[in-house]
Amino acid sequence: MIREDATIDAGELYDVAAALGMSDQQVRLCIKRLVAEGRFTQDGRGRQAILRATEPTRSAIEPDLDFLRYMYAQDRGQAAWDGRWHLAAFGVPESVRQARDAMRDTILRLGGAPIQGGLYVSANPWEDRIRSAAAGLGVDDHVTTLTSTDLTIGGLTAGRDLAGHLWPLDRIADGHRRLLAAAERYLPELRTASHIRRLTIAIALAAEFTHANEPDPLLPPQLLPQPWIGTAARAAAAACWAELTKTDAAQSIRLFRWYSPVLG
Template identity: 80%
Template sequence: MIREDATIDAGELYDVANALGMTDQQVRLCIKRLTAEGRFSQEGRGRKAELRATEATRGVIEPDLEFVRYMHAQDRGRVSWDGVWHLATFGVPESARHARDAMRDAILRLGGAPIQGGMYVSANPWEDRIRSTATELGVNDHVTTLTTTDLVIGGIDSPRALAAHLWPLERIADGHHRLLAAAERYLPLLRTASHTERLTIAIASAAEFTRAVEPDPLLPPQLLPQPWIGTAARAAVAACWAELLKSEPAQPIRLFRWYSDVIAEVASPATAHP
């Protein structure tokens, strides 16, 4: 609900929270905690207050726009797979357990699938991000990246069969089915919804989008069942967010402005990069 000027109208926040089943007391406690942590400052009291994101918060709220850009480029058939598998392996010592766990979590967030102890694979180029994370964690000396076009796991060598073996495609598809159903339900409602109802739908659609795309490794179409439900689901939610921007006030929600800008960019002739 953070707007373009990095503020949140507390009255709108309470109304939306109520619509989503939260009490005023829960909202007050959340605001109190966020201000105590230095993530927001508050001017005024109660529903008449205005919350302002601090610099620390502004630095972390922007979504991974490169991820969104690549996602929609794939959906438009503007990214093709070159048959190369990208592997990363690491052997971080027990004395740096925290860094080891953080490295593993980062690789999984990038869509990596475990092959065996300390070795992960992706169908997309990820070397720059792997190295950047390893450098940030101070474990660059313990991380190796490599590529191959000859990947065989347990006798499986077909790329599409490997993808089905390595990633939980059915569970990922289920998340996109839920996203598509939600977007199709929300779009007609948005055209006649009140301001509070629109904000509530915005929050609900963003949450459903996150649940669907976070576990999605963005595999190339050549490795996925066709037609792939993720393409239809993302197009449907993009239509919802475009509708949200049509009648937004002078201070629209940042998230949907970012998202719509990226989609417009991908629709142009520019080349997409992962």
């Protein structure tokens, strides 16, 4: 809901929240908490208020556009796999458990799959991000990265067999099916929808897009069942974003600006 000038129109916020099943009281409590946490400031009261995102909020909410670009490049056949597996291992001492847990969470968020204790694998280059995360957590001395074209796990050597063993592809595909169904349902409606309805659809679609793609390790086509439902789902979402950019609003929401150059 944040617009180009980093503000949110509270009236629009209440209307969109109502369309998504939230009560006015829930919205008021959310606003109060966000202001108390220093994430927004508020000018005015109730539906006449303007919320302004603080600098920490503005810098924290922008999506990872490099991740989105790579995702769509793969879908278009512009990011060929070189057959290399990228591995990361870490053995962080118990004395810095918080850093160890954060390192593990980072690796999983980057699409890594656990092989065995402290050893993870990805099909995509991730070394720079792994090293950056390790340095930021102060555990770079305890992290190892390497690549291999010869990976065998429990007797499995074929790429698709390994991928099916390492990642929950059926569950990931289910998320993409929900995204595809939502995008196909929303696209015809967007062409005639009101401003508030378009905002509501944008938020619902962004949530579905996140739900589908956060657990997706972005495996290359050689490792996936074909045709892969994720490709169709992301293409349908891109069509919706393209339609959403056709707005006459004086202040379009930032979501459109962030996504449209990547998805369009």
